[in-house]
Amino acid sequence: MRITRTLTGAAALAAASILVLAGCSGQASTSTATGAPIIVSSVSSLSGAGTFPEASAAAQAAFDEFNAAGGLDGRPIQYKAYDDKGDPATANQVAREAVESGSVANIGGASVLDCEVNHAYYEEQGFSAIQGTGVDPFCFTSPAISPTNAGPYVDTTLTLTYGSEKLGLQKICGLLAINGSTRQAYQGAIDAWTAKTGKTVTMIDDTLSYTTADYTPYVVQIKQQGCDAVYANLIEPGYVGLLKAAESQGLDVTFLFLTSGYSEQFAQAASYVGKGVYVPAEFAPYTDPSVKGNEDWAAVMDKHNVPKTSFAQGGYLAAQDFIQVLKGMKGDVTRETVTAALKGMTTPIESPMTGTPWIFGAGDTHNSNTAGWPIVIKPGTTQWVAAETDWLKLDAAK
Secondary structure, eight states: OOEEOOOOOHHHHHTTTOBOSBSTTSBOBOOOOOSSOEEEEEEEOOSSSSOOHHHHHHHHHHHHHHHHTTTBTTBOEEEEEEEOTTOHHHHHHHHHHHHHTTOSOEESOBOSSHHHHHHHHHHHHTOOEEOSBOOSGGGSSOTTBOOSSOHHHHHHHHHHHIIIIISOOOOEEEEEEOOTTHHHHHHHHHHHHHHHHSOOOSEEEEEEOTTOOOOHHHHHHHHHHTOSEEEEOOOHHHHHHHHHHHHHTTOOOEEEOOGGGOBHHHHHHOSOOTTOEEEEESSOOSSOTTSOSOHHHHHHHHHTTOOOBHHHHHHHHHHHHHHHHHHTOOSOOOHHHHHHHHHTOOSOEEOTTOSSOBOOOSOSOOOOOOEEEEEEEOTTOOOEEESSSSOEEOTTOO
C-alpha cells in the first residue's frame, strides 16, 4: 500500500479565519502554533546566472499554511532559505550556516550547484535534503538527498524519446549548457535514449552557458546540419534567446526543451515556436485546466503571491512530503531522528501532481520521479497545453 499525500488547501484553512497580510512570501497566515519551533532550511540559487526562487518561496507558503493549522502538535516550522548565489564558496558557507543553525533538514531547495558542492558535507553530518528542484547530478546520486522532481537528465531522456518515438523526428541537434560536472550526466541521459530507441543525435554542441547572449551562431550551425528538431537544456532566458535567433534565421523546426522552460511567462515571451515547443513536464501541467491535481497547490500559491512555475510545484511538494514524514514520527524531532525517519521510509508517498510516487529511503541514490507529462506551445499560440492525456514514464528507471 502507498501513502497518499494529504494536501492542505486554502479552502480548508479559510474556514479557520486565520489569514492576515504578513511575511515575505506574500499573503501569509498567522501561526496558531506557539510551541518550540522546528528549524528547517534550504540552500537555493536565489541570485546569480541561474535562479530558482519559486521553489523555496513555495515551500515557505506550504509551511505557513501548516503553521496556521497548528503545526506539529503546536510546534511551528521555522524556515530559512539561504542564497548560494550560484557560487561554490558561498554554497559551502551557507550550507554550514544551515546545519549549524540547528536545522533538522534542508527542504525545498533549488540550486545549480548545492548538491555537487555540499553532498559530502551533508552525508558526513547526517543531514538530509528534500530538493524542490534537483539540478546537478549529485542531487540524484547522494544518499543524503532525494529531490521531488525528475531532474534534467530524466527530462532529457523523456523529451528525446517523445520527439523521436511520438513525433517521428529523424534528425535531432542538441545544444547543451554545461555547469560544473553535468556534461557526463547529460551524455548518460542521451545514451539512455539511444539504448531505448536505437536513435542518435545528429550533432551536440556543449559550448553554451546559462549566460550565452547570442544564439545566432548555434542556429546557423543547426541549419547547416539540416536537423528537423533542436533539443536544448537551457533556462527560460536562454530558451527565449534561442527562439528569437531561430526566427531571425528562418529555422523552422520542432523544439524539444526541458521543464526549466515551462512557465506561463515563457509561453507569453515565446512569440516564435517554429513547429512547436515540447516539454515533458515533471509535475502535472498546471496551465491546462483539463489536467487535474494542482488545485490545492494553485490556491496556496495564489494566496501567498508565489509565481506558478514547475519550480514552485517542486518546492511545495518537498514541504508536503516533509510534513507527511513529520506526522509519522514519534518522539523528539532532531536532525538525527528526521534523517532516520527519511532513510527508514519503505512506503512511497503518492500525489496527483506526479506520475510516480516520491520516497527517500535507505538507498545510495534517489530519483523516484521518473515521469513527464508532454506539453506543447503550438505555432500561433502563447499557451502551454497538454500534448498527451497521460504521463510518459521511463520503463527501467529507478
